[in-house]
Amino acid sequence: MTDTTAPTAEGQLAGTVLFYNRPEPLSADTHGSLGANPVEKPYAFVAQTHVVPLTVTEFAPAALSFPVVFLGDNKQPVAVMGLRQSENLYVDAAGDFKSDAYIPAYARRYPFVFANDEQQGRMILCIDRDAKFIVEGGQVPLFENGQPSAYVNQAMEFCNNFEQERQRTESFVKLLTDLDLFHTREAVFTPRDEQGNPGTPQKLADYFAVSEEKLKELPAEKLAELRDNGALGQIYAHLVSLLGWDRLIALAFARAAAMPTAANA
Template structure:
């Protein structure tokens, strides 16, 4: 799922990638943060299927438009608007932060297109990892520290979850269950509703037509509850709309921008 760290193909949040190694980063440290500045103006974040049960309590779960859709946690209806964090990326209230957000600035990536091995890399443009006097050391006596081991383990788990997410989406596509989404939101005092498009969702009519043996298999392997979590979460679109209006960032258009070909990882 990872690819060569080329600037033209960097995933969401990442401005550059550098392989982590004990030679160049022997004295470097990683700082802990209570905010995510890189999230402040991001309205949609990739999501893995393991996160659906928790994420659906806070965010509408949609699918990006295009041939290779990925699940997205929707944090705002307009580009540059995130109703869950302040201007510095600090959550306004306790929320579930997607693993994609928590993974930054680390990432597993191939160092060359021909390589099969994934290496732990990081974004050197951030202020989380660097040659600081504070923070957790990345190496101790030339060996990866606990902080580095934890980062590697988290990234490995994320890659595995990404593979399971890809299989989930493939199953939806196999049964032609994804359709172009549309939601109309009526605002008091305005005659015409705001109609949002530009994303994909599960077609409930086609879901009702799926054979019983298939549904039974989906129920046994946990896929059916994921579909229901996605469908139930769509009711939160109206909550997002209301939060934007309350913040004075009311919708300006009828398309959820930036939901086409959103990168789920490197």
């Protein structure tokens, strides 16, 4: 992870949204015979990326598991789950998500997602038709008697809540940007030899973070405003999460150490 490029959080119906290969507007005519089958490892697909978008209300629970940083020109908040692209240290080779790690809502809503219908000025519920557990005659139907099933209605409610949180996150990022609180940071790892002597530092990532110095320099009334609207707590959760880079490094070493064992098994 060596740049500040953000994953696309939302997009048009062209497979541009992270995890979604073939999103289609959900309809009884097209998908009336489809259903969802139970999945033993429902979040195995997260293994394909090292960062997953977060909403601001997820900062605190996510901070217990990952660094929470901001990427790209739009300062998209993400959970950092790996040190290299396409390698997720929280999903093992068998597709199991670490049992004690937080699962972002962005992943939990899959295979459903909202897309903008600009002509109608509304949001359309879509489904990834390439989701392996969405099949003809699946155990949990998407439609019953031509109407959305309870499964789809629950998904609609979840996506509605997610959309509200996404908009709240955009407002949060705009607030921090307007207050000029962001600065660029580097995640650096210093290897040590067998005697404990430090080697050449290695840069792991560039990212945006809230500057503690800039935060301290804010007028008292601005700090009080951030406290009262809940933003200050989310900022501190983000800052505390940055201690998680050491956890990622430890996980990377553990995975590397286990690979020869797995190969010889």
